[in-house]
Amino acid sequence: MKQELLKQIPKVDRVLAWDQMTALAASHPRTELLAAVRQVLDRLRGAVRHNSSVDLSREHLSLLVSAELACRCRPSLREVVNGTGVVIHTNLGRSPLAFEAEEAIRRVSCGYSNLEYDLSSGVRGKRHDHVEGLICELAGAEAALVVNNNAAAVILALSTLALGREVIVSRGELVEIGGSFRIPEVMQQSGAHLVEVGATNCTHVRDYFNAHNDATALLLKVHTSNFAVVGFTAEVSVEELSVLGKKIGVPVMADAGSGCLIDLAPYGIPGEPTVGCYLDAGVDVVTFSGDKLLGGPQAGIIAGKRELLEPMKRHPLMRAFRMDKLSLAALEATLRLYRDERHAICEIPTLRMLTATPVELSRRADRLVRLLRRRLPKTVTLLKHKGESSAGGGSLPLLCLPTTLLEVRISGLSAQQIEQRLRGASQPVIGRIQRERFLLDVRTILEHDMPALEASLGEVAA
Numbered sequence: 001m002k003q004e005l006l007k008q009i010p011k012v013d014r015v016l017a018w019d020q021m022t023a024l025a026a027s028h029p030r031t032e033l034l035a036a037v038r039q040v041l042d043r044l045r046g047a048v049r050h051n052s053s054v055d056l057s058r059e060h061l062s063l064l065v066s067a068e069l070a071c072r073c074r075p076s077l078r079e080v081v082n083g084t085g086v087v088i089h090t091n092l093g094r095s096p097l098a099f100e101a102e103e104a105i106r107r108v109s110c111g112y113s114n115l116e117y118d119l120s121s122g123v124r125g126k127r128h129d130h131v132e133g134l135i136c137e138l139a140g141a142e143a144a145l146v147v148n149n150n151a152a153a154v155i156l157a158l159s160t161l162a163l164g165r166e167v168i169v170s171r172g173e174l175v176e177i178g179g180s181f182r183i184p185e186v187m188q189q190s191g192a193h194l195v196e197v198g199a200t201n202c203t204h205v206r207d208y209f210n211a212h213n214d215a216t217a218l219l220l221k222v223h224t225s226n227f228a229v230v231g232f233t234a235e236v237s238v239e240e241l242s243v244l245g246k247k248i249g250v251p252v253m254a255d256a257g258s259g260c261l262i263d264l265a266p267y268g269i270p271g272e273p274t275v276g277c278y279l280d281a282g283v284d285v286v287t288f289s290g291d292k293l294l295g296g297p298q299a300g301i302i303a304g305k306r307e308l309l310e311p312m313k314r315h316p317l318m319r320a321f322r323m324d325k326l327s328l329a330a331l332e333a334t335l336r337l338y339r340d341e342r343h344a345i346c347e348i349p350t351l352r353m354l355t356a357t358p359v360e361l362s363r364r365a366d367r368l369v370r371l372l373r374r375r376l377p378k379t380v381t382l383l384k385h386k387g388e389s390s391a392g393g394g395s396l397p398l399l400c401l402p403t404t405l406l407e408v409r410i411s412g413l414s415a416q417q418i419e420q421r422l423r424g425a426s427q428p429v430i431g432r433i434q435r436e437r438f439l440l441d442v443r444t445i446l447e448h449d450m451p452a453l454e455a456s457l458g459e460v461a462a
């Protein structure tokens with residue numbers, strides 16, 4: 001019986017000769033079509049061997065080939081719906097861009113631009129010039145420069161300011177950000193020598209003072225972005241560190257991590273100092289990310305004293321770390337939104353999602369449920385629950401934001417199966433499972449995600 005069925009599975013050449021394949025061949029590369037046919041036939045043979053029932057009709061096989069081909073021709077990097085509630089989700093691309101940033105990318109990407117050209121004088125310009133003034137204005141800095149990400153910013157700053165010399169850091173701030181960014185390793189790569197002071201929970205000004213000598217190039221403060229130490233603790237504030245730096249004649253640098261440009265406390269997010277706060281406190285150089293709390297593209301921003309930043313702009317690593325024009329365009333557009341705080345909160349998705357109120361989120365959940373109920377099969381049930389979202393991206397580790405969760409039930413499927421199938425849908429939806437329930441947090445579901453969400457739920461329920 002099995003042998004009989006296996007014999008009935010057509011050969012590759014015969015399938016390729018079908019009319020249905022001619023249409024597919026016209027719109028796809030020959031090699032892809034061939035690979036798709038082979039894949040489908042292999043899968044059928046496997047199914048027959050496992051005694052699964054198979055439909056060997058020409059129509060069905062053509063549909064399978066067509067689906068396989070669509071799958072193969074799909075880009076690898078795709079949009080997904082973030083239903084996790086983690087706003088700055090590192091695995092899902094961190095900060096989604098504002099509409100203005102998207103427009104800016106479009107304007108400079110398909111033609112030429114004045115990336116390094118001074119339109120008023122007609123001579124070579126610098127790419128920093130497009131954002132330096134804005135950063136200085138928004139952070140109250142003397143000078144600024146931009147690189148690919150904050151990791152590059154830290155390495156560039158340390159290499160320029162402390163090559164072959166000593167940098168003093170508190171033992172409570174030797175952080176690992178994830179992946180391979182760890183302060184001790186970064187320090188080593190930059191050619192600076194790490195001098196650890198204090199203890200994990202307590203570091204005092206005298207610890208820095210006692211460790212300094214003629215070889216000291218920098219006092220470094222690192223934002224403990226993704227963890228918190230509670231209980232018996234003491235840390236040296238940036239103000240105290242700046243006073244000490246002035247007294248002993250050593251510059252103070254801060255790796256601020258997230259790069260917050262406005263005080264978020266009035267919006268219910270306390271405890272994150274702005275870049276301006278660091279500079280006001282007397283810090284000489286601050287580095288921060290463009291795609292965490294700032295809500296822009298991947299970027300590393302360095303702001304501070306001109307005399308310290310000028311050598312960084314001329315450093316050989318600058319060329320290796322320089323930002324590309326698309327990110328630069330998006331960064332400029334995002335920074336422009338910050339000129340009006342209310343505008344920034346409304347237009348920058350990361351800030352909008354973080355500051356969404358519980359009432360707003362509950363209403364959005366209601367609207368989503370109404371819309372989806374009308375259009376989805378009766379086998380899909382949506383239930384509202386209260387829950388909590390987090391900032392993510394190594395920002396605000398203690399922050400718990402009250403939110404509304406939608407539990408998705410689909411008859412006949414377990415929470416695991418729903419999670420897996422929504423993840424594998426043509427427009428993937430990522431949620432989380434908690435106590436055997438599949439949940440979507442409405443906080444991180446963007447307005448333009450609605451059609452994808454509806455389509456994917458429909459696809460999985462079908």
Ligand SMILES: *Cc1c(COP(=O)(O)O)cnc(C)c1O
Pocket residue numbers: 149150151152154177181222223224225226255256257258288289290299300393394
């Ligand atoms: C996130 C972070 C970094 C790395 O920034 P990227 O922009 O991801 O390179 C470095 N330092 C701190 C303190 C951070 O929070």
